[in-house]
Amino acid sequence: MESRIERLCTASGLRMTHPRRVIARVLSEAPDHPDVQELYQRTRAVDPRISLATLYRTVHLFEQSGILERRNLGSRRARYEPSGEHDHFHLVDLDSDKVIEFDEPETEALMHRVAARYGFDLVSLRIELFGRRTRHNTESRKTPQGSSSTPNTGDQVR
Amino acid sequence: MESRIERLCTASGLRMTHPRRVIARVLSEAPDHPDVQELYQRTRAVDPRISLATLYRTVHLFEQSGILERRNLGSRRARYEPSGEHDHFHLVDLDSDKVIEFDEPETEALMHRVAARYGFDLVSLRIELFGRRTRHNTESRKTPQGSSSTPNTGDQVR
DNA sequence: TTAGGTGCAAAGAATTTGCCTTTCA
DNA sequence: TGAAAGGCAAATTCTTTGCACCTAA
Numbered sequence: 001m002e003s004r005i006e007r008l009c010t011a012s013g014l015r016m017t018h019p020r021r022v023i024a025r026v027l028s029e030a031p032d033h034p035d036v037q038e039l040y041q042r043t044r045a046v047d048p049r050i051s052l053a054t055l056y057r058t059v060h061l062f063e064q065s066g067i068l069e070r071r072n073l074g075s076r077r078a079r080y081e082p083s084g085e086h087d088h089f090h091l092v093d094l095d096s097d098k099v100i101e102f103d104e105p106e107t108e109a110l111m112h113r114v115a116a117r118y119g120f121d122l123v124s125l126r127i128e129l130f131g132r133r134t135r136h137n138t139e140s141r142k143t144p145q146g147s148s149s150t151p152n153t154g155d156q157v158r
Numbered sequence: 159m160e161s162r163i164e165r166l167c168t169a170s171g172l173r174m175t176h177p178r179r180v181i182a183r184v185l186s187e188a189p190d191h192p193d194v195q196e197l198y199q200r201t202r203a204v205d206p207r208i209s210l211a212t213l214y215r216t217v218h219l220f221e222q223s224g225i226l227e228r229r230n231l232g233s234r235r236a237r238y239e240p241s242g243e244h245d246h247f248h249l250v251d252l253d254s255d256k257v258i259e260f261d262e263p264e265t266e267a268l269m270h271r272v273a274a275r276y277g278f279d280l281v282s283l284r285i286e287l288f289g290r291r292t293r294h295n296t297e298s299r300k301t302p303q304g305s306s307s308t309p310n311t312g313d314q315v316r
Numbered sequence: 317t318t319a320g321g322t323g324c325a326a327a328g329a330a331t332t333t334g335c336c337t338t339t340c341a
Numbered sequence: 342t343g344a345a346a347g348g349c350a351a352a353t354t355c356t357t358t359g360c361a362c363c364t365a366a
Contacts, residue, residue: 015340017346036330051348056331058346072230076356077330091276100276107265111287118249118258120289127285129269131278173365175321194355209323214356216321234331235355 003028005067005082012065019043019050023058027068027082033099035077073099074130089127161186163225163240170223177201177208181216185226185240191248191257193235231257232288247285
């Protein structure tokens with residue numbers, strides 16, 4: 001069955017090879033912001049013949065076709081996510097590397113005005129917050145508290 | 159004569175060697191957001207015996223001492239700037255890589271509230287705008303228009 | 317005098333590329 | 342079938358590190 005990203009690929013007129021289909025599927029199923037190594041593990045799990053070079057090439061291709069977006073989010077490696085239906089920003093948990101996405105349409109509009117003030121047309125903007133879960137007096141909390149025990153590459157919250 | 163950054167170094171109790179003094183001076187005089195290669199050229203111009211390894215080590219040291227801040231600003235290489243007297247954000251001219259700094263204290267406060275909403279204490283935040291100079295009907299403009307002809311590493315506007 | 321810093325060259329990590337083989341349309 | 346894509350390994354780019362020699366305090 002065709003994955004969401006695979007549909008975007010064919011819509012963009014990309015030649016759909018086997019590796020691209022696998023990568024598209026892995027990306028479609030990713031709930032997080034994986035880096036290339038992480039994607040490599042996941043594609044290998046599906047088909048170990050797919051090489052790292054192909055992964056890099058494909059991810060670039062998808063990026064240039066506007067299907068994927070590259071993020072840095074504080075780490076050295078680039079991380080990827082499907083291009084937004086809507087714009088959003090990122091809040092990174094420094095203890096677990098998990099990423100929470102959030103909207104701020106007003107802020108976005110404001111940033112367009114800031115750019116305009118300096119004589120610029122805004123092409124893109126990044127807002128990245130880095131923080132740690134509040135350790136408060138009591139145990140009460142607003143957001144469900146993830147088991148922030150394993151500081152690793154992936155993230156889940158969305 | 160002692161540079162501003164050199165004073166910060168001694169204030170932090172760092173051992174002031176010759177290479178560190180030169181690097182501190184180069185950083186003090188930088189009006190832009192240079193990357194390590196750029197800093198290397200500038201220190202070599204002062205004293206060609208200073209090695210790239212020392213530059214990396216020094217820049218790390220300064221960063222950990224809170225004297226410098228590392229930025230990415232869209233490029234692969236890390237770029238550095240003296241730690242802020244005040245917080246600010248960056249607007250990058252995509253055609254020239256020049257960087258304009260701007261304040262948005264209200265936005266910053268808002269981002270603290272956003273983080274709090276998710277149960278986080280905000281440690282740091284980045285707001286980076288990427289844009290191009292507005293090409294308008296007439297020639298009138300608000301900001302002085304830099305000769306955005308040479309797309310290179312450095313930037314100047316502040 | 318000696319702990320800490322430096323230079324040099326080699327090692328690492330992340331990513332890109334050359335080249336020959338394979339595959340999709 | 343032919344142009345585009347993939348695999349593999351080597352090359353690049355940016356950054357870090359081991360080690361023997363130097364230098365600031």
